[in-house]
Amino acid sequence: MIVIYSTPTCVYCKMAKDFFTKNNLAYEEHDVAADMKAREEMVQKSGQLGVPVIDIDGKIIVGFDEDELRSALNI
């Protein structure tokens, strides 16, 4: 399962979401600007105060890096 923690103004989050869409991958999105609980969850999972944080079956990826996502997803 893919979970992405994002903010509405974050371009790298949009790039990641576009990448998932282009590759027909479903994802769950949490807007950490509005959702305090999701923000805490993101910080706890990643130790990061920056978006995007992407959780792919427990593997945490910080930022948008197409190659890193491809290798985590085996595509």
Place this chain on the structure above:
Amino acid sequence: MAAGVYAARKKIKCAIVAGDFGGASKVSGDIQNWIGTQSVSGYEWSKMLEEHLRAQKGIDVIQPDLAEKVEKIDGGFLVKTKKGKSLEAKTILVTTGSARKKLNIPGEKEFDGKGVVYCSTCDAPIFDGKVVAVVGGGNAGLEAVLDALPYASKIYLLDHNEELKGDAVTREKIKASPKVEIILKTEPVEILGDKFVTGMKYKDGGGVVKELKLEGVFVEIGSYPNVAFVKDLIKTNEFGEIIIDHKTQATSLPGIWAAGDASDVLYKQNNISAGDAIKAVLNITDHLNKTESHREYSK
């Protein structure tokens, strides 16, 4: 991208090596001066340009990848990419733009993503109810303050100059906010923290080191040109920008051209960079027509 479109239309066999499309403006919330477009987000804008580029025939788009080293070889150049590709080319156009400057102080690297922020538009909402500092009083710094205003409980704006340099309209808006405290003639010394940022030390105008308690440091102190991969071959100025002939965009080494923020162009603007890259391609075309019968590179 402008260069790629023109190169394709001139039927020059060319490869475009890019990490990403859109450059520094990609993260801009709203671009209002791209001629022909009243308002467009940086992301939409970069997609528009990328689609225009990818619609061209006869060019090879190598992305995501980055040029890592350019070497002079017989009859041209060898470009080595980060992912291990080797491209041979008769001519090279450098349009690699610029990257953000870092503070280079203790704590900055350790707390990158843990309170140290380089994309205020992205991360400002995470600092809801928190005290933050923006370092840099140019336009980017002022915009970072505006990004943080709806969220942060207090914003320190630090700059090393005696006055803020950004646009007057934005400056007034910022000065009017009771949340913002402007501290001038300062130099950040250290970013403090445990798991996350907890404070920042800075030197004030009199050289006294002071400390601010805060949870976020937004770094907006300008940029430097991305030219390391080609620097040994061509002349650069004191800012690291490639020195070009402004009529043709040619660099000090025949066969290499440069355009945009990587060059010593006076105004760093999207419209100008696009025009300059086109100028370079047209000059490259003239050069190839004069000197070569074959236009190609090999992988």
